[in-house]
Amino acid sequence: MQVLTFLFKRFGWMIITVWIVFTVSFFLMRQIPGGPLNGERVLSEAVRARLEARYNLDAPISEQYFTHLWNTVRLDFGPSFKMQDFTVNEVLAQGFPVSAALGILGMVFAITIGMTSGVVSAVRRNSVYDYSFMLLATLGIAIPNFVLAAMLIVIFVFNLQMFPAAGWGDISQIILPAFCLGAPFAGYIARLTRTGMLEVLGNDYIRTAYAKGLSPRTVVLKHGLRGALLPVVSYLGPAIAGILTGSLVLERIFVIPGMGSHFIEAAIQRDYTLAMGALLTYTVLLFVMNTLVDLAYSIIDPRVKLE
Amino acid sequence: MSIADQQPSELERLTKILREAHDVQGVSLWADAWKRLKRNRAAMCSLWILSIIVLLAILTPALPLQSPIYQDVKNRELLPPQWDSFELDISAYDEETRRLEAEALAIKAQDGEQYIKLLALITAREQTHPIKLYWNDPGMIVTAMIELRLALFGDYCIPSIFGTDKLGRDVFSRVFWGSRVSLACGFIATFVSLMIGVSYGAISGYMGGWVDNIMMRTVDVFYSIPFIFIVIFIMSFLSSPGIRESLAEYEIDQIHVFFLLIGAIYWLTMARVVRGQVISLKNEQFIEAARTIGATRMQIVFRHLVPNVMGIVIVYLTLTIPAVIRFEAFLSFLGMGVNAPDISWGLLVNEGVQVITIIKSYWWMIAFSGLALAMTLFALNFLGDGVRDALDPKLKNK
Numbered sequence: 181m182q183v184l185t186f187l188f189k190r191f192g193w194m195i196i197t198v199w200i201v202f203t204v205s206f207f208l209m210r211q212i213p214g215g216p217l218n219g220e221r222v223l224s225e226a227v228r229a230r231l232e233a234r235y236n237l238d239a240p241i242s243e244q245y246f247t248h249l250w251n252t253v254r255l256d257f258g259p260s261f262k263m264q265d266f267t268v269n270e271v272l273a274q275g276f277p278v279s280a281a282l283g284i285l286g287m288v289f290a291i292t293i294g295m296t297s298g299v300v301s302a303v304r305r306n307s308v309y310d311y312s313f314m315l316l317a318t319l320g321i322a323i324p325n326f327v328l329a330a331m332l333i334v335i336f337v338f339n340l341q342m343f344p345a346a347g348w349g350d351i352s353q354i355i356l357p358a359f360c361l362g363a364p365f366a367g368y369i370a371r372l373t374r375t376g377m378l379e380v381l382g383n384d385y386i387r388t389a390y391a392k393g394l395s396p397r398t399v400v401l402k403h404g405l406r407g408a409l410l411p412v413v414s415y416l417g418p419a420i421a422g423i424l425t426g427s428l429v430l431e432r433i434f435v436i437p438g439m440g441s442h443f444i445e446a447a448i449q450r451d452y453t454l455a456m457g458a459l460l461t462y463t464v465l466l467f468v469m470n471t472l473v474d475l476a477y478s479i480i481d482p483r484v485k486l487e
Numbered sequence: 488m489s490i491a492d493q494q495p496s497e498l499e500r501l502t503k504i505l506r507e508a509h510d511v512q513g514v515s516l517w518a519d520a521w522k523r524l525k526r527n528r529a530a531m532c533s534l535w536i537l538s539i540i541v542l543l544a545i546l547t548p549a550l551p552l553q554s555p556i557y558q559d560v561k562n563r564e565l566l567p568p569q570w571d572s573f574e575l576d577i578s579a580y581d582e583e584t585r586r587l588e589a590e591a592l593a594i595k596a597q598d599g600e601q602y603i604k605l606l607a608l609i610t611a612r613e614q615t616h617p618i619k620l621y622w623n624d625p626g627m628i629v630t631a632m633i634e635l636r637l638a639l640f641g642d643y644c645i646p647s648i649f650g651t652d653k654l655g656r657d658v659f660s661r662v663f664w665g666s667r668v669s670l671a672c673g674f675i676a677t678f679v680s681l682m683i684g685v686s687y688g689a690i691s692g693y694m695g696g697w698v699d700n701i702m703m704r705t706v707d708v709f710y711s712i713p714f715i716f717i718v719i720f721i722m723s724f725l726s727s728p729g730i731r732e733s734l735a736e737y738e739i740d741q742i743h744v745f746f747l748l749i750g751a752i753y754w755l756t757m758a759r760v761v762r763g764q765v766i767s768l769k770n771e772q773f774i775e776a777a778r779t780i781g782a783t784r785m786q787i788v789f790r791h792l793v794p795n796v797m798g799i800v801i802v803y804l805t806l807t808i809p810a811v812i813r814f815e816a817f818l819s820f821l822g823m824g825v826n827a828p829d830i831s832w833g834l835l836v837n838e839g840v841q842v843i844t845i846i847k848s849y850w851w852m853i854a855f856s857g858l859a860l861a862m863t864l865f866a867l868n869f870l871g872d873g874v875r876d877a878l879d880p881k882l883k884n885k
Contacts, residue, residue: 197711204717208724322865324813326820326833327857330840338848345843425715429821433840443716444821447723455720462713470711 187471194467201463202252205456206245257457261450268457271442276461278348279431279438283423285354286361290419294366295405295412298373302381302408303400313370320367326429329360333433346435357434361426365419369412376408383407410481417473421466516798516878523877530873533866540863544666548632551640552660553647554621556828563655565842566647568851573657574642577617584612623828650851653842661830662856668831669860672746673812679750680807684757685800689788691758692765703762706755714752715814721748722823745824749811757803764796798878805871809864816860832860 239247251258257268297317301310320328336356337345343356380386381404389399428440435441439458446454524530543550553573591605618625618633625633649658691702724730725741734741768774769792777791816833818824820840825831839853 193708193711197708200708201712201717205720208721318868319861319865322809322868323857323861324816324820324833324864326817326840327836327853327861330836330843330853330857333840333843334848334850334853338843421713424713425817428715428719429817432821444719444823447719448822450723450727455723459713459716459720462716463711466713467711 183475186475190467190471194464194471197467198460198463201460202249202456203245205459206248209452209456252460257460258453260446260454261452263451263454268454271454272439272457272461275437275439275442278436279427279440282354282358282361282431282436282438283420283427285358286423286426287365287419289359289362290365290369290423291412293362294369295373297366298370299377299400299405299408301370301374302377305378310374314374317367317370320363321371323364325360325364325426326433328363329357329430329433332356332360346433348434348436353434357430357436361423361430364426365422368415368419372411372415373408376411377404380404380407410477413473413477413480416476417470420469420473424462424466520798520874520877524873527873527876529869530877533869533873536862536866537870540666540859540866541670543663544670546632547663547667548622548625548629549636549639550663551636551643551645552663553644553657555660555664555830556623556656557621559655560653561655563647563651565653565849565852566651566655567849568648568650570646570648573644573646575617575621575644576642577621577637578642580612580617584609587612649855650849652838652852658835658852658855661835662832662859665830665832665835665856666859666863668742668825668829669812669815669833669863672749672815672825672831673808675746676750676753676811676815677804677807679747680753680757680811681800681804683751684754685761685793685796686789687754688758688761689765689793689796692762693769693784693788693792695766695769699762703759706758709755715817718748718752718818719821719823722818726826742825742829745815745818749814749818753807753811753814757800757807760799760803761796764799765792768792768795802875802878805867805874809867809871812860812867813864832856836860 255269257272260266260268260271263271294317297313301313304310333345333356336342344350344353347353377400381400386399386403389403390396394403424440427438428444430436431438431440432444439461443455443458443462445451446458554575587605587609591602591609594605595602618630622629622633644657645659647657647659649662651657652661687702687706691699694702722745725734725744731741734744765788774787774791777787782790815824815831816836819831819833820837822837825834827834835856836853839849839856842849842852
């Protein structure tokens with residue numbers, strides 16, 4: 181029941197947020213002198229006809245606003261400005277699975293690498309492993325992912341020729357971008373895990389676990405790690421937001437046809453309907469992800485109350 | 488009878504204590520923090536590196552660098568790093584102008600018509616002086632610095648030790664000029680976020696009640712808006728032809744709007760933190776005292792509360808500066824931020840990525856700008872950690 185009220189409240193806030201984003205971007209779009217159709221670019225007749233029919237451009241602005249709002253509520257983002265034969269929905273539906281695969285793999289990289297090195301650093305505190313892992317973590321946090329990607333391309337693609345440079349569809353093509361996407365978050369997660377583990381490992385119940393004769397591996401992985409998980413889980417929210425933004429840049433470098441590429445392309449080409457559709461999708465995505473993280477947090481730690 | 492008559496020795500003892508107390512210097516929060524920071528070797532090393540980077544960025548126009556924008560595709564396209572010397576042709580140009588001036592003076596008396604023609608030529612030469620060509624019509628201060636550089640070093644330039652780019656421009660000087668935009672963005676945007684965040688948080692926290700409630704709910708809504716995408720959206724509007732011209736009419740540079748925009752989205756965390764601090768401070772006695780002497784609400788907030796939250800504000804600033812610099816690089820990399828002829832590190836990395844081909848990787852175009860960016864962010868991170876530990880030891884390792 182509590183979960184239901186929580187979800188209901190969150191849904192309400194999401195509607196408000198999405199509505200604000202919609203309104204701001206709608207009026208920004210109208211700010212373009214002469215309206216979006218009379219820009220510098222010559223639209224092909226077919227697109228122009230579709231757009232004019234759809235946007236009802238002779239109507240007063242309030243009517244246009246509500247028509248557009250109603251269409252958006254029905255999840256119909258309209259035709260793309262630039263790609264003649266595509267609606268925004270079709271473009272987004274094509275890009276989404278690609279971006280999702282990349283993002284999920286990046287997140288898996290971040291969590292596995294981050295947590296492993298964090299646990300090792302905490303258990304072997306002040307050892308060579310600890311120092312080198314923490315130095316790597318700080319490096320990972322400091323270096324922007326596009327710089328990392330550029331350097332890795334030069335090294336692994338051109339000098340060692342281990343991976344193809346760009347493209348999509350093959351396993352070997354996803355490893356490098358997913359690694360670059362996950363690297364900064366692996367750094368953060370490693371630090372958080374290390375701190376959490378150090379706090380937990382000093383507790384009485386860890387000593388009890390050792391005292392009853394459990395192997396160090398069981399104590400660390402079963403009793404210690406569970407307690408150290410909380411800060412990592414609470415970091416997942418910002419991490420997901422970061423993964424979404426990071427994929428913008430990595431999809432462009434590695435020429436991956438995901439949602440991020442489409443959004444940037446739309447912004448550069450001033451394909452406003454596509455940019456707006458992607459923007460709203462990102463907003464909803466971020467909101468849903470954060471809600472899921474909060475839910476997960478309350479499941480792991482029953483002391484946390486859902487608000 | 489006074490105390491003095493009664494116990495002369497007691498008076499002596501008290502004056503002695505008083506004198507001793509005078510000699511003891513109180514340790515302020517800042518002195519204490521500075522002492523702690525000085526012990527942190529990584530942080531001090533970062534501080535030195537950053538000071539050098541900032542100093543070089545400020546002095547860039549006065550350093551003997553090649554022109555960051557002069558193109559020579561024919562002779563200097565994509566040269567690898569090298570030590571071949573390179574010279575400007577400015578002193579030859581000035582020499583020629585001076586020769587013309589002398590000639591004009593000589594014929595002033597005899598041939599008035601020719602004299603006026605020569606004068607016009609000289610003025611035209613001033614207008615098209617190489618400084619304007621090589622440094623994209625710099626402002627007054629930068630021009631003065633470039634003239635200083637010409638006076639000091641003449642035509643000498645540091646060779647293209649970082650190679651050249653696709654258009655034959657010197658990467659070394661481009662990295663230097665790029666640092667100016669990247670760092671300026673870091674400082675300006677952070678300053679904007681500081682102003683908004685501190686005032687917003689302080690007012691919200693001090694007012695309390697429904698004002699606080701509304702202000703903080705607004706922040707909550709803002710938190711879940713993906714601002715990075717909105718900034719990209721807005722930047723694409725700003726670059727649309729109609730908007731760009733109307734901005735130019737008001738003499739607003741796109742780059743300034745860009746700086747402000749970045750600052751305007753990085754204040755949310757700052758506002759929350761300041762609000763929390765202000766709430767815990769506002770019932771202290773010194774606020775009560777200020778109220779009794781008739782200080783207005785705004786005075787209490789900005790004169791008495793804000794200075795007391797500066798410690799935590801600085802801790803958050805150390806997190807904001809690298810975040811902002813990284814964000815600027817990120818947007819410029821995507822082509823949505825700084826535009827040519829302005830240069831920033833993100834733009835340089837982007838140029839480097841664009842010339843990667845199967846046949847040859849022009850590594851020098853990525854490596855040096857990327858290293859400069861990474862080194863700055865790395866040092867800022869270390870310094871930030873150090874400052875945080877120094878100002879608030881309780882936060883250590885968090």
